[in-house]
Amino acid sequence: MKVYFLGTGTSQGIPVIGSNHPVCLSSDSRDKRLRVSVWIYDDSHSVVVDCGPDFRQQMLQSGCSRIDALLFTHEHADHTAGLDDIRPFNFQSGSLPVYAEQRVIANLQKRFDYIFETENRYPGAPAVSINEIQANHSFTAGAWEVQPIRVYHGSLPVLGFRIGDFAYLTDVKSIESSELDKLKGLKVLVVNALREEPHATHFNLQEALDFVTLIQPQKTYLTHISHHMGFHAEREKQLPENVFLAYDNLEITL
Secondary structure (H helix, E strand, C coil), X not given: CEEEEEECECCCCECCXXXXXXXXXXXXXXXXXXXXXXXXXXXXXXXXXXXXXXXXXXXXXXXXXXXXXXECCCCCXXXXXXXXXXXXXXXXXXCEEEEECHHHHHHXXXXXXXXXXXXXXXXXXCCEEEEECXXXXXXXXXXXXXXXXXXXXXXXXXXXXXXXXXXXXXXXXXXXXXXXXXXXXXCEEEEECCCCCCCCCCCCHHHHHHHHHHHCCCEEEEECECHHHCCHHHHHCCCCCCEEECCCXXXXXX
């Protein structure tokens, strides 16, 4: 199984529009971050988690040409706003299976009403097949068994996902102790770390590192990173052994 980081930035991406912050002016490609998303695949399966406003660009950069399932962590725009750009996948293989909680599905139906229209449907509109999921039930996506992980983005319930020995958690601020058992024995954990300073709805760097100490995965990659984290090259030198900053277009193999 391979994991391709389509985007590792926070909601504004890096560089931020109009910003003169030094990280936004960096020439290091690792400091240029699209909105957060990940592609998990092997020779037979292809699953993407979240579909933000940079989705089209991410598909072109990564070379992803097939998606068996699209999983949504939650309904915020930086995770959903690219849904219209699934159309090329529709032209190849029909409706794209989408997996999300009921609340997220309702939000998508409101924001992308033309996708879900059943009468007088525009023939070029994207097509999805909806699969409602629940935090306490595993499901099959792209022939992989997926275990949802309930976390909280401030007060908003969000889902992370575990596939085999890999888990992907983003927009986490807290997690109930009852969910921790689902994260035992990981080879690779991906978790958000927004910046060094505290934030109301996201792990900061120290909170993410404390979480890593609690979970004890073999390796951890930090994502959903803002420009306030500092330069990639400098920050990575300060991280503990087996903890790394993810960056756009990084690919790892489990």
